[in-house]
Amino acid sequence: MLIAQISDPHVRPAGQLYQGVVDSNRMFEEAIAHLHALDRRPDLVLLTGDLVDEGRSEEYAEARRLLAKLSIPYLVIPGNHDHRENFRTAFADHAYLPATGALHYCIDTHPVRIVALDSCIPGLHHGHVDAEGLAWLQRTIEADREKPTLLMLHHPPFTSGIPYMDSYRYIDTAPLEAIVRSVGNIELVLCGHVHRTMLKRWAGTVVCSCPSSTTEIALQLAPDAAPASYLGRPGCMLHLWDEAQGMVSHVSYIGKMDGPYPFA
Template sequence: MLIAQLSDPHVRPKGELYHGVVDSNAGLAAAVEHVLTLDRRPDLVLITGDLVDHGEPAEYDNVREVLLALPIPFLIIPGNHDDRENFRAAFADHDYLPHRGPLHYCVDDHPVRIIGLDSTVPGHHHGHVDQAGLDWLAATLSQDTTKPTLIMLHHPPFVSGIPYLDEYRYFEGAALAAVVERAPNVEIVVCGHVHRSMVRRWARTVLVTCPSTTTEIDLQLAASAEPSSHDGPRGYLLHLWDELEGMTSHARQIGDFAGPYPFA
């Protein structure tokens, strides 16, 4: 099974730019086009939050229009820039999304079971899953402890070392890890939020974060570093699961580069 993960498109109303400088709408459209040019078409696409920038209905109308070009099933979770109720209304045809409360769900229609975890806190930018959500996750994981499982959430539950990202991270990662580590079949945990690719051993599994289709948040590790981003490189992740080999993740950059050349 091949899974493409897109994240943090921050779609704006038509004609408006992300932070007034970046065409985030074109970035998502380019990412969709890039996925469709792969030599193997993904079986499923995951979009790990911040589908839009301000949570406005006009933005959701626009992201729906861009995603019409995607002839592949896709699953979504909200991020801190999404509005949970506007998100739910915009994707009311996605039957796996709950009709009320946090948007936690499990989709078991594929060789890899997909669990979506809503880590958003309405009105805030940090991540959190309350005790009811942790209990739901524990019960869902316990229903099948053998099928390969992927968990997706927006906020990475660890310290990245980038100071201006860690100010609004998922702060109580240990409680979430305590639930996840009891499930021996969690192949991978995938996140967005940080607009960068990161890899970490976490909760007895592997956790990866996805680049944004819009901007890359700069890697600065000094405690005094000020928030900084660049208009690219844009990218996404591909997660290749094989019954014998398990899960392997690949990073793809979006853009035009010299080549191909006849060597490897």
């Protein structure tokens, strides 16, 4: 099974730029075209939050217009820039999304089970899951301790070292870590939020964050570094599952490169 992951497209109303400088809508459209052009078609696409920039209804209308071009099944979770109720309304045809409350769900119709956790707090930018959500997660993952499982949420549950990202990280990770560690079949924890690829061994598994299809947040580790981003190389992730070989993840850069050349 090949699972593609796109994150943080920050779609704007038609004709408007992200942060006034970046055509995030065009770049999201290019990311969708990139998935269609891969030499192996993904079986599923995961969109791990910040689908739009300000949570506005007109942004979701534009996002749905762009997603109508995606011919691969996809699943969505919100990010801190999304508005939960507008998000729910925009994806009302996605029957897996709960009708009320946080947008946690489980999809168990693929060779890999997908467990989605809504780590967003309405009106705030840092991540957290309340006791009710953690209890739901505990019940859900304990229902099958054998099937390979991906857990996805928007906020990575670790400190990255980039100060202006860590100021609104997932807070109080210990309860979530204990639940994930209690089972042995979580192949990967997939996240967005940080607009970069990061890897961390955590809770007996691996956390992998996805680059943004729009901008790249600057890698600055000085504790007093000022927030900065680049219009760098956009990318997505490809997670390849094989029953014999397990899971392997690849960064797939979006856009044209020189080549191919006849060597490897």
